[in-house]
């Protein structure tokens with residue numbers, strides 16, 4: 001079973017990023033298992049508390065849940081033309097201790113979304129910048145910029161047909177990247 005972590009950059013209950021991440025999780029084929037990994041409980045990264053005798057349990061649990069998976073799908077909102085502090089904090093926590101990054105070498109995919117027309121382009125590319133350094137091969141095409149998020153869902157809270165079709169092609173490309181990586 002190939003395991004994929006779903007990470008949302010937003011902590012709010014009604015987050016579109018979270019809804020999109022969970023919906024996209026259902027588009028993976030047989031043989032794939034997705035799990036939503038929470039980032040909202042992580043204390044702000046501080047090297048002073050990240051010592052062997054003192055490391056917060058939340059850091060350890062988060063690092064282990066990333067180490068357990070084969071790939072990571074990020075869905076990010078845009079905060080002031082970048083990613084949220086919560087998402088950056090999760091990247092930082094997962095990247096330490098130095099030389100033991102939980103992210104290292106894992107294939108990744110990035111979806112950005114915004115409630116307006118802009119679709120989180122700034123956040124999408126700021127996230128990609130960190131993923132380069134974290135040594136995570138990222139799906140290049142198709143790029144996933146989702147605009148007008150409230151309109152992507154039907155009255156039952158399901159992603160509409162056109163968006164599902166597009167995101168299925170995105171997941172197919174991600175699966176292809178993961179398979180090539182695992183060969």
Ligand code: FNR
Nearest residue numbers: 010012015016017018077078079080081114115118
């Ligand atoms: C935003 N929002 C926003 N939108 C955008 O397109 N570009 C931006 O730079 C920002 N900046 C920004 C900063 C902060 C602090 C907040 C709280 C919000 C709007 C934001 O993208 C929108 O609320 C998203 O829907 C949030 O994602 P979730 O929470 O629905 O996943």
